[in-house]
Amino acid sequence: MKQIVVISGKGGTGKTVLTASFAALAKNKIMVDCDVDAADLHLLLQPEIKERYDFRSGKTAWIDRDLCQECGQCIDVCRFDAIRDDFTVDPISCEGCTICSYICPEAAIKLEENLSGEWFISDTKYGPFVHAKLGIAEENSGKLVSKVKEAAKEIAEKENLDYVIIDGPPGIGCPVIASLASIDLALIVTEPTLSGIHDMERVAEVSKHFKIPTKVVINKFDINPGNSEDIKKICQEEDIEVMAQLPFSQKVTESIVQGVPLIEFCKDRIAEDISLLWERIK
Amino acid sequence: MIISVASGKGGTGKTTVAVNLALSLNNIQFLDCDVEEPNAHLFLKPDIKDRRIATVPIPDVDESKCNYCGKCRDICAYNAIVVISPDDVVKGGSVLIFTNLCHACGGCSLLCPQFAIREVNKEIGLIEAGNCGDIEFVHGRLNIGEIMSPPLIRQVKEYIDSNRTVIIDAPPGTSCPVIASIKGSDFCILVTEPTPFGLNDLILAVEVVKKLSIPFGIILNRADIGDDGVDLYCKENNIPILMRIPFDREIAQLYSAGIPLIKEKKEYINKFNGLFELIKNQRVIS
Ligand code: SF4
Numbered sequence: 267m268k269q270i271v272v273i274s275g276k277g278g279t280g281k282t283v284l285t286a287s288f289a290a291l292a293k294n295k296i297m298v299d300c301d302v303d304a305a306d307l308h309l310l311l312q313p314e315i316k317e318r319y320d321f322r323s324g325k326t327a328w329i330d331r332d333l334c335q336e337c338g339q340c341i342d343v344c345r346f347d348a349i350r351d352d353f354t355v356d357p358i359s360c361e362g363c364t365i366c367s368y369i370c371p372e373a374a375i376k377l378e379e380n381l382s383g384e385w386f387i388s389d390t391k392y393g394p395f396v397h398a399k400l401g402i403a404e405e406n407s408g409k410l411v412s413k414v415k416e417a418a419k420e421i422a423e424k425e426n427l428d429y430v431i432i433d434g435p436p437g438i439g440c441p442v443i444a445s446l447a448s449i450d451l452a453l454i455v456t457e458p459t460l461s462g463i464h465d466m467e468r469v470a471e472v473s474k475h476f477k478i479p480t481k482v483v484i485n486k487f488d489i490n491p492g493n494s495e496d497i498k499k500i501c502q503e504e505d506i507e508v509m510a511q512l513p514f515s516q517k518v519t520e521s522i523v524q525g526v527p528l529i530e531f532c533k534d535r536i537a538e539d540i541s542l543l544w545e546r547i548k
Numbered sequence: 549m550i551i552s553v554a555s556g557k558g559g560t561g562k563t564t565v566a567v568n569l570a571l572s573l574n575n576i577q578f579l580d581c582d583v584e585e586p587n588a589h590l591f592l593k594p595d596i597k598d599r600r601i602a603t604v605p606i607p608d609v610d611e612s613k614c615n616y617c618g619k620c621r622d623i624c625a626y627n628a629i630v631v632i633s634p635d636d637v638v639k640g641g642s643v644l645i646f647t648n649l650c651h652a653c654g655g656c657s658l659l660c661p662q663f664a665i666r667e668v669n670k671e672i673g674l675i676e677a678g679n680c681g682d683i684e685f686v687h688g689r690l691n692i693g694e695i696m697s698p699p700l701i702r703q704v705k706e707y708i709d710s711n712r713t714v715i716i717d718a719p720p721g722t723s724c725p726v727i728a729s730i731k732g733s734d735f736c737i738l739v740t741e742p743t744p745f746g747l748n749d750l751i752l753a754v755e756v757v758k759k760l761s762i763p764f765g766i767i768l769n770r771a772d773i774g775d776d777g778v779d780l781y782c783k784e785n786n787i788p789i790l791m792r793i794p795f796d797r798e799i800a801q802l803y804s805a806g807i808p809l810i811k812e813k814k815e816y817i818n819k820f821n822g823l824f825e826l827i828k829n830q831r832v833i834s
């Protein structure tokens with residue numbers, strides 16, 4: 267079994283469009299959406315949800331006003347400024363460290379487990395799909411990423427699947443690091459803009475830091491061919507293979523509007539290039 | 549006034565809007581809070597005058613005082629501490645701190661019965677400050693391999709100068725880094741594009757700004773591609789669309805080269821001034 271994650275550093279470079287096309291091209295696989303706080307892959311895979319699970323993670327403090335003597339010790343000890351002057355807790359700021367509950371001399375502070383989101387196992391016409399929805403303004407997206415990855419891996423092992431195809435989150439922080447754990451290939455999709463290059467270099471450093479085999483795809487390479495050449499040079503210096511360069515195409519937006527993987531939407535050059543890319547990955 | 553620029557989906561044009569709005573107005577302070585992937589400096593090319601290492605306090609155990617009672621492990625809500633008993637024949641007594649899991653709450657050093665824990669600073673990133681013409685510029689850069697960006701974002705926001713109009717470029721998404729960035733703003737611009745992805749992520753972003761009770765409005769980027777889903781959603785929910793930027797290969801090319809849009813397309817200076825007026829009035833309404 268091979269686990270492949272598509273990441274980018276910068277958002278909006280084409281991760282989800284590429285992942286959905288791989289979903290349509292690969293055989294014997296499971297898909298995962300690890301962009302848990304702005305998940306989009308379901309809009310292309312049109313899943314039918316089969317199983318739903320609550321994601322509980324972390325805690326939030328609340329103060330029992332009947333017991334509280336307003337001594338203010340909790341306010342002093344909270345490093346996240348989560349306790350207001352009127353001795354109520356701002357649940358958005360509270361990081362659930364629980365320290366206030368140890369300090370309170372009246373034992374007035376309780377901690378409640380958060381329902382931080384939901385995750386799903388679904389069927390799609392392309393195969394099984396594990397995805398999630400992080401609650402609004404919730405934390406612990408990294409843990410939810412680990413959860414969906416774990417669930418997908420279990421299914422892949424049980425059903426003897428060959429590929430776990432993962433749509434990764436943008437950035438380089440906690441959800442990205444969680445999605446890189448025990449991955450066989452990190453495919454970075456970048457674009458020939460200064461931002462795209464800058465962000466690719468940062469996320470490539472992260473995957474290198476965790477010793478994950480890493481390759482690059484340049485999307486919309488023809489928007490700025492000079493920058494695309496620069497990307498190739500950078501990758502050569504870093505010993506990272508550039509696996510493909512995909513042209514800009516209006517069809518990408520059209521396929522998103524139709525809600526189908528690009529590869530099924532058109533037979534243009536970009537579709538051919540993506541098929542060839544998948545042949546090389548697998 | 550603090551105006552933050554956010555979006556659920558990445559790559560919709562947050563930085564373009566933030567940078568060009570900043571360049572079109574006077575008396576601006578610009579904070580790039582996308583500390584995982586800061587990009588605004590590529591356009592503003594600030595003259596960096598001050599560099600500061602950003603740190604968080606993490607525990608350091610003095611094992612000569614520690615009696616391996618395990619209190620720190622028990623109270624740590626993030627499982628960042630493992631205590632190995634002195635009876636363990638292989639490892640002997642020791643306390644292991646997993647610094648990547650630590651939220652720097654300070655609980656263990658406060659509650660250790662032996663006073664064996666003090667806090668030491670751990671580097672998490674870099675804060676750079678300078679200026680670009682009249683614009684005061686600050687951004688943070690999270691260190692590679694570092695998990696938690698919110699502490700760094702909060703430290704960037706400590707630079708806020710209330711005598712200026714502050715523009716915050718926020719990271720994409722809807723979780724803790726976004727909250728840390730936009731919290732306390734007087735207005736939030738949500739930048740999106742008219743596609744099902746843009747709409748899906750916009751709806752999530754709207755829920756976030758509503759939860760934080762921040763007045764907000766939408767900028768529709770590449771406004772003439774895709775479908776009318778975002779328009780219909782905004783109409784149904786009475787959300788103002790503050791500005792529309794059409795898809796234009798020239799804009800895309802300028803962006804790719806790191807050239808701010810208003811440098812070549814001067815008509816946008818007026819548009820961004822108009823946007824600022826709208827925001828000021830909007831704030832009075834909501
Ligand atoms: S649990 Fe921690 S973060 Fe939450 S209110 Fe108490 S001290 Fe503050």
Ligand code: SF4
Binds near residue numbers: 623629653
């Ligand atoms: S400072 Fe808080 S989070 Fe860090 S190890 Fe100590 S108890 Fe755990």
